[in-house]
Amino acid sequence: MRLGFVIGESKPTFVNAITSRALPVGEYVKIGSDEGEILGLVERSSVSSAAFADVKNFDEASESTEIAEINKRDKTYVADIGILGFLEDLKRGHSTLPAIPPIPGTEITLPSDPELEEIFSPKRKGWVNIGSLLRNKTIDARINLDKIVSRHLGILAMTGMGKSNLVSLITKQIAELKGTVIIFDYHNDYTSLSIPQINVMDAKINPRRLDADQLSEVLEIRDGANVQQRVLRMAFTKQVRESKEFWSKLENEVDIIINSEDRRLKELRTSAYRVRDIIEDAQKRFEDILDPDMGDPISFIKESRTNILNISELSEKQANVAVAFYLQRLLRDRKDASIARHGKTDRVFRFNSPIFVIIEEAHVFIPKDHDTSAKYWAAKIAREGRKFGLGLGIVSQRPRSIDLNVLSQMGSFAIMKIIQEDDQHQIASAAESTSRELISQITSLNIGDAILVGQWTNLPSLVHIKEVKEKVTGADQSAVDAWAKADKMKGVAVESTQGLIQKDLLLD
Numbered sequence: 377m378r379l380g381f382v383i384g385e386s387k388p389t390f391v392n393a394i395t396s397r398a399l400p401v402g403e404y405v406k407i408g409s410d411e412g413e414i415l416g417l418v419e420r421s422s423v424s425s426a427a428f429a430d431v432k433n434f435d436e437a438s439e440s441t442e443i444a445e446i447n448k449r450d451k452t453y454v455a456d457i458g459i460l461g462f463l464e465d466l467k468r469g470h471s472t473l474p475a476i477p478p479i480p481g482t483e484i485t486l487p488s489d490p491e492l493e494e495i496f497s498p499k500r501k502g503w504v505n506i507g508s509l510l511r512n513k514t515i516d517a518r519i520n521l522d523k524i525v526s527r528h529l530g531i532l533a534m535t536g537m538g539k540s541n542l543v544s545l546i547t548k549q550i551a552e553l554k555g556t557v558i559i560f561d562y563h564n565d566y567t568s569l570s571i572p573q574i575n576v577m578d579a580k581i582n583p584r585r586l587d588a589d590q591l592s593e594v595l596e597i598r599d600g601a602n603v604q605q606r607v608l609r610m611a612f613t614k615q616v617r618e619s620k621e622f623w624s625k626l627e628n629e630v631d632i633i634i635n636s637e638d639r640r641l642k643e644l645r646t647s648a649y650r651v652r653d654i655i656e657d658a659q660k661r662f663e664d665i666l667d668p669d670m671g672d673p674i675s676f677i678k679e680s681r682t683n684i685l686n687i688s689e690l691s692e693k694q695a696n697v698a699v700a701f702y703l704q705r706l707l708r709d710r711k712d713a714s715i716a717r718h719g720k721t722d723r724v725f726r727f728n729s730p731i732f733v734i735i736e737e738a739h740v741f742i743p744k745d746h747d748t749s750a751k752y753w754a755a756k757i758a759r760e761g762r763k764f765g766l767g768l769g770i771v772s773q774r775p776r777s778i779d780l781n782v783l784s785q786m787g788s789f790a791i792m793k794i795i796q797e798d799d800q801h802q803i804a805s806a807a808e809s810t811s812r813e814l815i816s817q818i819t820s821l822n823i824g825d826a827i828l829v830g831q832w833t834n835l836p837s838l839v840h841i842k843e844v845k846e847k848v849t850g851a852d853q854s855a856v857d858a859w860a861k862a863d864k865m866k867g868v869a870v871e872s873t874q875g876l877i878q879k880d881l882l883l884d
């Protein structure tokens with residue numbers, strides 16, 4: 377069916393069109409050409425009415441409605457169409473742009489469903505369904521899992537727009553393929569995912585395995601407290617690390633400083649007392665988090681499973697140390713295993729297959745404005761992970777605060793609604809330039825709608841993500857419902873106390 381014509385000035389990447397109806401942004405169209413059919417994406421769409429062009433007051437506007445209704449030529453529908461490439465090439469997964477721009481007057485038509493399916497829902501190994509095209513709801517949106525593990529993924533959107541839902545969906549798909557996923561669960565969102573043999577655990581820190589600076593962070597010694605940090609560095613000896621009684625040995629070492637009559641050590645005495653208190657206090661406060669007897673934290677992560685590391689009980693600094701620790705170890709283990717695979721060895725490795733690691737609240741761990749150890753390791757994985765089969769998924773509602781270096785290393789993105797302009801700029805600079813027009817649409821998306829760009833699809837696309845029903849924790853709580861329920865419960869409580877009183881009376 378003829379939809380319209382190319383008009384104005386065309387480029388090999390871009391045409392304007394006049395159409396017979398308003399085209400929705402995100403719709404795919406076909407543009408004829410001598411070299412073959414070209415696929416285009418509606419990036420902007422506008423309608424104007426001649427009758428309303430110079431309307432100056434209410435009465436004129438009112439008359440214009442009648443004129444507009446009678447005059448068939450009153451409306452002008454204009455669409456800006458980005459050229460995605462030759463249809464035949466796109467079906468095979470690569471995009472070739474025409475050398476010659478489409479000539480004005482060229483027909484615009486709609487692609488058929490089978491044509492779109494070949495591009496957006498390839499039935500190939502490793503491609504999984506995550507929803508449907510937003511403007512062509514009958515077409516499945518499939519993504520290439522291999523590409524996110526090898527080239528990383530960024531999921532960016534405001535709170536409540538469906539980031540965790542997409543993480544859950546991808547995780548479930550990987551679980552079905554027996555892949556290994558690790559999620560650093562900041563808000564305790566993923567523990568209720570229904571995945572067989574899901575491995576849920578509290579992320580704990582083994583203080584023996586930290587360096588002195590990291591220990592200082594998890595004990596929450598203040599940033600500027602240099603003398604306290606010095607005391608801790610002196611006390612945290614190899615013997616402490618290896619001692620059976622980790623904490624008491626550490627305290628002993630601090631006591632040695634406290635009790636020393638050495639002139640130089642005497643200067644540290646006040647701070648040493650403080651460190652002693654901090655260590656004692658931390659053992660109680662962080663009993664569930666710091667565990668010198670837990671062994672190697674990495675040994676609790678299971679290959680071929682979904683691993684949920686609950687970090688919701690950790691302070692921001694502790695979470696940072698924990699995330700850095702896991703990232704460092706995962707990279708090292710995958711590196712060893714990959715290098716060994718190329719040589720000959722009988723060594724058995726913990727992880728013999730690729731891993732996908734997901735970091736929620738990525739702006740906390742990979743911040744733009746200061747260095748953290750988690751950021752150091754995340755950046756390293758972003759750069760090197762591909763070689764060793766260690767994929768990174770970063771999830772955030774504040775892309776403007778994420779380190780741009782790391783963000784730009786993400787080979788694919790799912791972007792949902794975001795209204796902050798700084799966030800949009802940051803996303804535009806991190807994503808490939810061909811998708812910028814599409815990204816400008818992100819203010820108009822609804823919950824669960826996403827723009828997919830990068831290597832995990834054949835083409836940038838606008839999709840609606842499937843909802844994972846069992847994931848209920850991220851939903852907004854209704855205060856009104858909760859109040860009503862609480863009030864009802866109060867009624868029950870009163871009744872039951874009355875019951876008790878009566879029973880008591882009877883007993884008397």
Ligand SMILES: Nc1ncnc2c1ncn2[C@@H]1O[C@H](COP(=O)(O)OP(=O)(O)O)[C@@H](O)[C@H]1O
Nearest residue numbers: 535536537538539540541824841842843850851
């Ligand atoms: N694809 C979707 N389709 C329909 N509803 C969704 C979708 N994604 C999310 N939601 C709804 O929005 C709520 C918040 O989603 P969530 O994934 O927790 O957002 P975020 O992680 O971005 O804050 C969910 O509990 C769910 O009810």
Ligand SMILES: [Mg+2]
Nearest residue numbers: 539540565850
């Ligand atoms: Mg979330």
